[in-house]
Amino acid sequence: MAQKTIKLVANNKKARHDYFIDETYQAGISLTGTEIKSVRAGKVSIKESYAKVERGEVILYGMNISPYEQGNRFNVDPLRPRKLLLHKREIRKILGATTEEGKTVVPLQMYINEKGLAKVDIAIARGKKLYDKRDDMAKKDADRKMERALKSRM
Numbered sequence: 032m033a034q035k036t037i038k039l040v041a042n043n044k045k046a047r048h049d050y051f052i053d054e055t056y057q058a059g060i061s062l063t064g065t066e067i068k069s070v071r072a073g074k075v076s077i078k079e080s081y082a083k084v085e086r087g088e089v090i091l092y093g094m095n096i097s098p099y100e101q102g103n104r105f106n107v108d109p110l111r112p113r114k115l116l117l118h119k120r121e122i123r124k125i126l127g128a129t130t131e132e133g134k135t136v137v138p139l140q141m142y143i144n145e146k147g148l149a150k151v152d153i154a155i156a157r158g159k160k161l162y163d164k165r166d167d168m169a170k171k172d173a174d175r176k177m178e179r180a181l182k183s184r185m
Contacts, residue, residue, distance in 0.1 A: 036145055037142045037143065037144050037145065038071075038142060038143040039140060039141075039142045040070055040071075040073055040075050040141045040142055040143060040149075041073075041075040041076060041077045041140060042077075042140045043077050043080075043138055043139050043140060045078055046137045046138070046139055046154070046156065047139070048159075048164065048167070049158065049159055050135075050137060050154070050156035050157060050158055050159060051156060051157045051158075051159060052139070052154045052155075052156050053128070053154070053155045053156060054124075054128070054154065054155045055139065055152055055153070055154045055155075056117060056121055056125070056152070056154070057150055057151075058089065058115040058116055058117050058151050058152075058153055059115070059116035059117075059148060059149070059150060059151075060091070060113055060114070060115055060116065060141075060149050060150070060151050061113060061114040061115075061116060062096075062113065062149060063105070063107055064105065065098070065099040065102035065105045065106050065107070066096050066099070066107065067149060068099045068102070069096050069097055069098065069099040069102075070096060070141070070143070070149050071143060072099075074096065074097035075094070075096050075097075075141055076094070076095040077094050077095075077138045077140075077141055077151075079093045080092060080094040080095075080137070080138050081093060081135060081137055081138075082115060082125075082136035082137070082138065082153055083129075083136070084122060084125055084126040084129060084136075087122060088114055088115075089114070089117055089122055089125060089153075090112045090114055090115070091112065091113045091114075091115055091138065091153075093110065094110070094113060094138070094141075095109050095110055096109055097109055115151060115153065125155060128155045129155070133157055133158060134155055134156065134157055135155075135156055135157075135158070136154070136155055136156070137153065137154055137156050138152065138153050138154075139152040139153065139154050140152050
């Protein structure tokens, strides 16, 4: 049995720190030829990016794909908006969720799947307050201390 291999290209650790993740979706992404070459080389940043639903399409803003070095005139703007490929029912769910107060769509990670296609995991998220972030950090510290204590016993 062959194991599925995916190549993680970009990870947005800050998203899980700043937001409560409600729902996640896997979306394809519409890229040009030089962009996909740059993605395969791992020159992607999704830290400051977000998605919006506009005219029945989900558009990803703020994602930085560095220009491909051998791309010459075929290179496009590194910060251009990019269309995400989702089913219509998923787009309607995302639109319904984002109309609620305080919810947004953020990318969690970008990867190349086993078929060689670029995919983005996006999430419907609610922003955390400062005290929520502190609680999470305290919980992580407590878990880490417990793991250390259990390791030292053995």
